[in-house]
Amino acid sequence: MIQTFSFEITAKDKKTKARTGVIHTPHGDIETPTFVPVGTQASVKTLSPLELDELGVRLFFVNTYHTYLRPGLDVIKKFGGLHQFMGWNGPIITDSGGFQVFSLGRKKFVTKNEKEEGEAALVSIGEDGVVFQSHWDGSKHEFTPEKSMQYEWALGSDIHIAFDDCTPYPVTPQDAKKSMERTHRWAVRSLEEHGKLKAEDGRQNKPYQALYGSIQGSVYEDLRKESAKFITSLPFDGFAIGGVAVGETKKEMANVLEWVMPILPDEKPRHLLGVGEIDDIFELISCGVDTFDCVQATRLGRMGRVFTNSELRIQNSEKEFNIDITKREYAGDMRPIEEGCGCYTCQHFSRSYLRHLFHVRELLGYRLATIHNIYFINHLVSQIRASIKEGTFAEFRTHFTNP
Numbered sequence: 001m002i003q004t005f006s007f008e009i010t011a012k013d014k015k016t017k018a019r020t021g022v023i024h025t026p027h028g029d030i031e032t033p034t035f036v037p038v039g040t041q042a043s044v045k046t047l048s049p050l051e052l053d054e055l056g057v058r059l060f061f062v063n064t065y066h067t068y069l070r071p072g073l074d075v076i077k078k079f080g081g082l083h084q085f086m087g088w089n090g091p092i093i094t095d096s097g098g099f100q101v102f103s104l105g106r107k108k109f110v111t112k113n114e115k116e117e118g119e120a121a122l123v124s125i126g127e128d129g130v131v132f133q134s135h136w137d138g139s140k141h142e143f144t145p146e147k148s149m150q151y152e153w154a155l156g157s158d159i160h161i162a163f164d165d166c167t168p169y170p171v172t173p174q175d176a177k178k179s180m181e182r183t184h185r186w187a188v189r190s191l192e193e194h195g196k197l198k199a200e201d202g203r204q205n206k207p208y209q210a211l212y213g214s215i216q217g218s219v220y221e222d223l224r225k226e227s228a229k230f231i232t233s234l235p236f237d238g239f240a241i242g243g244v245a246v247g248e249t250k251k252e253m254a255n256v257l258e259w260v261m262p263i264l265p266d267e268k269p270r271h272l273l274g275v276g277e278i279d280d281i282f283e284l285i286s287c288g289v290d291t292f293d294c295v296q297a298t299r300l301g302r303m304g305r306v307f308t309n310s311e312l313r314i315q316n317s318e319k320e321f322n323i324d325i326t327k328r329e330y331a332g333d334m335r336p337i338e339e340g341c342g343c344y345t346c347q348h349f350s351r352s353y354l355r356h357l358f359h360v361r362e363l364l365g366y367r368l369a370t371i372h373n374i375y376f377i378n379h380l381v382s383q384i385r386a387s388i389k390e391g392t393f394a395e396f397r398t399h400f401t402n403p
Contacts, residue, residue, distance in 0.1 A: 026207030065100035081156025245274025343375035
């Protein structure tokens with residue numbers, strides 16, 4: 001097992017900013033660009049580590065907030081970290097917990113006692129960090145930049161995200177600036193704590209844990225550019241672009257990438273947080289994004305929506321790259337989800353059978369749909385990597401989006 005972390009670019013597209021590369025981590029290499037499925041609670045829902053490996057998954061997200069609450073860091077520490085706890089030998093990326101805390105601020109949670117005493121504030125954000133209530137039992141907890149780094153070190157992931165203030169949307173320029181500046185101060189504190197943890201006795205001989213800085217600034221050009229310049233001035237191992245999956249339009253997401261990406265140094269990897277719908281993938285890769293995570297592939301699969309590019313469906317003037325397999329029209333459909341698809345589901349089962357499984361709420365249906373969706377998106381990104389290396393990225397994009 002290598003102990004270090006590094007990134008190398010292997011090819012660049014001449015017409016766009018798309019590129020291929022390899023992120024070297026202690027738990028294996030990650031070919032980029034790559035899709036990163038989300039394993040919220042140390043599990044990509046319905047799939048085993050073996051299946052993830054067979055589907056081509058080389059990196060997936062685990063949420064610090066959720067694993068901190070359940071099963072708890074003490075349990076994970078007994079196993080020596082997430083890799084041993086969950087039986088996954090590949091690279092893992094963990095977030096700081098900032099987005100989950102932000103999400104709590106949009107929800108209403110009342111404990112049994114509070115029903116009589118009145119609703120308590122779910123999240124309180126201050127200069128030192130955030131105090132929040134667990135969405136499980138209402139118990140109070142605190143995340144600071146220092147604690148977030150300690151928690152991610154305990155999890156033992158290969159890539160950490162610095163603690164940030166995830167700016168809500170919509171937001172005024174004044175509030176967005178305050179949030180961004182807090183993120184910058186927290187970034188400095190995250191780096192300092194990360195350095196202390198790395199320097200502790202015995203850390204030098206353990207697998208390297210990389211730290212990415214988070215860029216914020218909402219939908220405002222001046223703030224995004226200011227944030228990108230500040231975060232890239234700090235010695236992070238890579239960079240994450242946050243705050244583009246909290247309600248913004250696709251056009252606003254594209255604007256953020258247009259403003260930020262030219263400022264990021266070529267020699268370090270870039271991760272886009274929370275984006276990965278099929279129609280977004282070509283756009284974000286063409287802007288130079290290396291890795292990107294999204295819950296859509298697994299979430300849609302559990303809803304019976306499966307990816308396809310063989311049936312043109314228009315919704316709100318945009319093509320939908322999925323079908324609802326639970327609809328009656330598929331009850332007798334003997335075809336696979338996608339003709340020519342190499343996934344286990346399409347190689348062995350029909351649309352009719354999959355529709356039946358969902359109709360009777362059989363758990364196998366969720367698994368088969370998820371297998372197909374993960375394979376579909378990984379296969380697509382693999383084709384994109386090949387097209388970048390061959391100099392045919394633009395042509396492949398046109399062919400795929402307009403078959």
